[in-house]
Amino acid sequence: MEATMQGKQQKEVKKFKTIPILVSLLLAGFIGMFSETALNVALSDLMNVLQITPATAQWLTTAYLLTLGILVPISGMLLQWFSTRQLFVAALCFSILGTFLAAVSPSFEFLLTARVVQAMGTALLLPLMFNTILIIIAPEKRGAAMGMIGLVIMVAPAIGPTIAGLLIESLSWHWIFWLSLPFLVIALLFGILFMQNVTKVTKPKIDILSIVLSSIGFGGIVFGFSSAGEEAGWGSPKVIIAIVVGVVSLLLFGLRQMKMKQPMINLRAFKYPMFSIGVAMVFICMMVILSSMLILPMYLQQGQGYTAFKAGLLLLPGGIINGLMSPIMGRLFDKYGPKWLVIPGLIIAATALWFFSSITVASTVVFVIVLHSTLMIGVSMVFMPAQTNGINQLPLELYPDGTAIMNTLQQVAGAIGTALAVSIMSAGSKSYMKTVADPADPANILPAFTQGVQNAFIFGMSMAIVGLILAFFVKRVVVNHKMNTPMH
Template sequence: MEATMQSKQQPQAKQFKTIPILVSLLLAGFIGMFSETALNVALSDLMTVLNITPTTAQWLTTAYLLTLGILVPISGLLLQWFTTRQLFVAALSFSIAGTFIAAMAPNFEFLLMARIVQAMGTALLLPLMFNTILVIIPPEKRGAAMGLIGLVIMVAPAIGPTIAGLLISNLSWHWIFWLSLPFLVIALICGILFMQNVSEVTKPKIDVLSIVLSSFGFGGIVYGFSSAGEESGWSSPKVIIAIAIGVIALVLFAIRQLTMKQPMINLRAFKFPMFTVGVLMIFICMMVILSSMLILPMYLQQGQGYSAFKAGLLLLPGGIINGLMSPLMGRLFDKYGPKWLVIPGLVVVAVSLWFFSSITATSTVIFVIVLHSALMIGISMIMMPAQTNGINQLPLEYYPDGTAIMNTLQQVAGAIGTALAVSIMTSGTKNYMKTVTDAADPSNVLAAFTHGVQNAFIFGMIMAVIGLIVAFFLKRVVIQHKSQAPMH
């Protein structure tokens, strides 16, 4: 059975025009990630121009994450209902429409709507990209291919803030989107010309209740945690109710998936221990990276008084190093497996965050660049090896489910990580202010903010240590595509 499965798979893999397909996917993915992070640097500028509060501005990120949290779980189902070409064209069409609306946006409401439309494109594109690569690349070369994705996905967020800072200081925030638009159109044309249908359309039955439970579950948790970063914090009824609804809906969703013959997301993927460990590693890693990526630029701008452009420049070396390391890590993973990359990677991340927890207003530029670069090297050693090793253990028919689970939990981890970091930073700042006599003194305000930021980095370090404990359970997966599960 195994021999026939593999003999079926091999000639099929050779028929694909791998390079043009990869170029189309990676170009679209790069621009999606670029506009996602470029806007973060523009938030303080947008608050002034659009006359909105920080809490309102945060919704530009929250609405994006919320849309991803609701749509990505359904992607496994969409991959089985529509062809690769149809989904690619749909994803790019949403991205182009959203980017165009954002570039033209006269006010906050239009910009928020544009972010939701953009997120619909990203929600379709991310799982499609991973699933397509899993189908067209043979397992023994998969580490290098995932390393290439890592290069693209990590360089975009690295250069996003720098380019955004440059555009804001010379033109306006609208140009972040005008710059992205031609590249998205080129990616769409490449896709129309070269994209091939790689997955089988099986059109499984659509279970409306599963979609509703998944939307309330993931949506409730993302919304609840994102809202916790607002002024009212964790005690707000809105936060408590949203998280409670999310947890209840997710429990019901999980029960329903495990009792259905044709589940929307096949949670039996968690039967495979290395997939479960991989998911845990990705979850922890996304919490660490997104929380520190939010806190660090904020401190560089507000605590050390740098402009958006200079803060972006300081973070550029680390992001580029991370991107360049990804293909190298991919090759090392193909050769040596995950354990010898992930464990040292987590040690590097934990140590970097421990040093970051001593950051002050007088910390030097070199201190920030060296530590941020070390943090990024550590992240590149963890993300791709853990992800690829986990997916490799799944049988072929579980690929859409595995990619849907990993991509969904990345969005949820991002929302949880940033919310926890912001609330830890805020409470640390408030607690410090209670101990000072003159609350209006600027030096006390800065010291309180610094104290809050240091606490947020300690939280990141604790998460990395938890990840390190989990990493000791990692084992290299030997790929054997047996028919271990009923076909979708």
């Protein structure tokens, strides 16, 4: 019986045309990630063009993350309701429509709506990409494959700001979206030609209450944290109510999932300790990456007075190094396991953030490039090994749930990280202004802003230290290749 099961599984793996499937997914994923971060550099420009405040401009990123936070949890169920091809085509159609609407948008409200439609595409695509790769690639080669995903996911945000900066200087911010459009169309055509159905469509019963609780829970938390970056700050009733409602909804959601025979997200995945640690470390990494990706361009443009293009150019080496390190880390992970990558990685990241907390208006270009590159090397040593090791511990039937949990919490971490960084930065600036004799004096604006930026990096360093403590508990998961189940 066992021998026939093995034979059947090997046959199934062999019949997939792995390379064309990977190309379709990675091209679509690359553009999805590119448009998620390319707008960060354009925020200063958009504030002037659309006459909006930094807190309002932040909503272009927040609305994107909020949509992902609501839709990604449902993805585990969608993977069981629709075929791989159907979901891929739907994801690309949403992405193409959202990108086109953003490219022609005349106002902030219109652009915000376009970002939500774009995010609907990304929300379907990310879990589909991870789940498909887990199914079509043998466990012993998984580190290298996840490294390739890492290369795509990290290089896109790295070159996003540079290309966006160049487009803003030469043309206008609309061109960030015009540039993405043809690539999305190519990915769609490639997917229609080569995408294969890799999952079984089981159509489990849909539990409306679970969907509602999950949407209110994740949506409430993302909305609450994001709103804290606005003028009223953490004390605002809107922020407190949103976070409390979000947390209560998530607790009710969790209790309901544990009682159901066919849960929307199977939270029993958290019974596997390496998965739980992997989730926590990915959460911390996303907070560190996305908060520094938001703060650094702001500092370079407002603190140092650089153009959008130059700010993007300064962040390019770090992003490219991170992308190139990802496949190397994947191969090292396959060979040596996660522990000897994750611990040094977090020490490197925490050290870089500590140096960043001493950044001033006089800091040199070399200082910024070296530190940013060092931070990105540290993150690349943690992100993919922690993620792959965690998912490797799950049995095959929990892969859709595991990828849904990982991807959801990445988006929530991104929203919480950026919101905390912006509010810590604002609070730092305000506390500096209280210490000066004349807060109305324009000479005080820059030192106040610098103190806010320094405080935001201290927050990032604290998060990296929490991750480092967790890293000492990481153990390598050895997958039984014959049955594709973890050994304990």
